[in-house]
Amino acid sequence: MSHDVALPGAAAPIDEDLAVSSARAAVRRRKLTVTGVRLLLVAVWLGSWELSATYLIDPFYYSKPSAIWGKLVAWFTQTTAFGSIWTQISYTLQEAVAGFALGGVAGVLLGIVLGRSRFVADVLAPFIKAANAIPRIVLASLFVIWFGLGMSSKIATAFILVFFAVFFNAFQGAREVDRGLVNNARILGAGRAQILWTIVVPSATSWILASLHSAFGFAIIGAVVGEYSGADKGLGLLINNAQGTFDSAGIYAGMIIITVIALVAEWLLTLLERRLLRWRPAASGSHDVQI
């Protein structure tokens, strides 16, 4: 070809192949070492906790890994004080997912609309600032009064936490759209709606996705705190009940379940992000083999 590129996939000489495969092996060795050291750290941590709780400190207050594990096994093989553990998990999960979805959609829509309209943004700026300064977690108590002990009060709490996290990022993302891209689209013949859909939304996507990671964490916090403030089912209730009966192992066990849920959600969001941000250059050095 006549132009200024090296074609991809050009035949590489044999010694280059060798260099690449040995570099790959080095990368694999490094990964193994890193994982090994991590496992060692966890083992040392849990082991020292177990030992000191057995011989030094009072396990009544601090519990110990074996007791927590026993609690988890009991919950999953038998039942909790409020019925099957799966019912509790599914309750909390439903609340978190509903709050996350509603808060996410509302945050994205309102953020983009306000981000694109200077006038509305100027008018609402002080109200938004004030709303952001409210300690929103306290609203959980209010929502229990408004919506009762059922799911809707927890969804409302999760919603409020997620909404603000997503809203501010969508707002910022919509404001930071490159003017050059917008002008180019206008010249090419785009109308307002087309600019919104083909330029503004995709530019804001990386901002929005970044906020969704922390937002799902907020959704779970919202649901659990909501359950704390009053509920008849859910992981928050389980933890609250453990606190009431001085069952510190139960608190840790609930914490572990919530952590696992949050990690799975994080992993799913990362998959979504990879899919949506395919067009971006790979993060520096993530998959590149350095020779």
Place this chain on the structure above:
Amino acid sequence: MIELVGATKRFRSASGGVHTAVRDLDLTVAAGEFVAVVGPTGCGKSTTLSLVSGLEPPSHGRVAVNGREVTGIPDGVGYMFQADAVLPWRTVLDNVALGPRYRGATTSDARDRARDWVGRVGLGGFEDYYPHQLSGGMRKRVALAQTLVNEPRILLMDEPFSALDVQTRGLMQAELLRLWSGTGAAVVFVTHDLEEALVLADRVAVMTAGPATVKQVFDVRLPRPRDAEEIRLTSDFLDVYREVWESLREEVQITRERMSGRVA
């Protein structure tokens, strides 16, 4: 085709004052004519193009395209911006298909036309690449195809090749001449590179140091079709280069003195 009469553009400057970017600018470009605009950096060349494209209204004077006063973006205008304006989240093919899509073509129709233009700018085989996977020169080709697929009657180009290395730039100039010849489109090509202006244009307008106004217009009587690489070595080329440079040099000098005054 393009008519600027006494066009003036003022901006409010950051310090609250008024900054005149373009003052009393007169320029006429006929259909099928290739006009290059040269001037020192920051003199107001980009602003002039934004007036013609309708992206900015003039503060004074008249800007007309096709005999009609410019209020919005006029029909048939294509504009290749100074900065990269391809969408990073779209493939080469979908970037080029943007214009037809915006103008109401179906996806498959837009893609067919885009595929044709991707081939014409020499990017056949790269349809499914994302912009970050391309070299700077290839991204410029995408931008060129994106603009040309709309078949503009007026083509505005703002230093489109200034970020490229010398060899790639020469190649792109040749490519532009090839694609433009026979289209009958009017071109306004802004550059600060006099050599580039003379290789490409029928006329060269020299701008004053800012605020920009047309200082002098030179006819470039070099035969067409031109070989962008060879023509710069001919004695006719060197003659006209010397003549225009004489005029441009003073303005560059003034700009330089202002800059060093500001830095000192």
